[in-house]
Amino acid sequence: MLLGVGSAGPTHLPPPASVRFAAFSDFDETYLAHAATSEQRSHLTALEHFLLDARERHQLLFGWVTGSSLASVQKKMERCGARVLPHFVASSLGTELTFFRNGFPEPDPQWQEQLEESGFSKAKVERIVERLAGNGVTLFPQNNGNSTEFMENYYFRSLGDQRRDAEALDRVRVLAKEEGLGLNISRCNPATGDPADCYDVDFTPPTCGKRNVVQHICNRFGVDPQHTFAFGDSGNDLEMLRAVRHGTLVGNCTPEARANFPRVSEHDYAQAILTSFRHHLGH
Incomplete structure (x- = not known):
């Protein structure tokens, strides 16, 4: 149990x-x-x-x-x-x-x-990921078993330049807000098993x-x-x-x-x- x-x-x-x-x-x-x-x-x-x-x-x-x-x-x-x-x-x-x-x-x-009342859906997340890809911002799924009914986890690989990273991640924030989703973005910590030079990008309900x-x-x-x-x-x-x-x-x-x-x-x-x-x- x-x-x-x-x-x-x-x-x-x-x-x-x-x-x-x-x-x-x-x-x-x-x-x-x-x-x-x-x-x-x-x-x-x-x-x-x-x-x-x-x-x-x-x-x-x-x-x-x-x-x-x-x-x-x-x-x-x-x-x-x-x-x-x-x-x-x-x-x-x-x-x-x-x-x-x-x-x-x-x-x-x-x-x-x-x-359950938040309006979160995986379809909204997939729509965001597709739109980002069309604008040159690639998110790839984490596939770590942490995704749940109300959370989808992705990585964004650093472009090697803080300004370019910030611009790309700002696009993610704009689309998440448009879809009414919560968003967590943070630099990955390899000590926890995450890849180096990446960001965690997690979509959740806004609540x-x-x-x-x-x-x-x-x-x-x-x-x-x-x-x-x-x-x-x-x-x-x-x-x-x-x-x-x-x-x-x-x-x-x-x-x-x-x-x-x-x-x-x-x-x-x-x-x-x-x-x-x-x-x-x-x-």
Whole structure:
């Protein structure tokens, strides 16, 4: 069963009796280091212990907001030694929002309803890709298994010139807006398995995106915006970091992200998250 808790399965974070703080973390290369050292694994374990205690001590609701699918998250947890499920996972760039009750997945019905009413369709995406090709802008599908009913993933290969890249990607933005679609564009991070010299180009409903996940969770649980945290490592995390009071890039972030956000931790991966929590919430 996907991400269910069994004798050899992960531990889940029980929900806090009431929610005062909410925290949102990117998963790949933020919470989880794909090629973790023994020291980085120990930091992850320390963070997991903190989270298990913080749900009552600090009334903290914690979740992952990731471009990866839920199935991909499960595989990475198993491979990299993560043992604790968060309260929720907003996967596939927020086109899936899943809570865990006693370790078993439950989709958020309000979020699902928003997606179904968004007007998103693969036909609209295909029309955009075709029009772009006619104007000399080529997008190629990622074929990584992350596409969902409400998300289509493509790559755009850099033309080797920032100005030309910007012009081409602006054309993508214009057409996505014309079709009423949400769009995520960020520089690829080879550390997560993406090709070098490419951009992620992800089409979603306009109601998705990491910023909208933050707003939805805070509204649902009545969280004061001053009591919010977010952590990321790349360009597609910046809207989430800007949507909270305490947004932080981990120290291993991409150059693109570092150049566009002022708060960067001195620490990498889980250590950066744990350090921030301890600074603002205490031990």
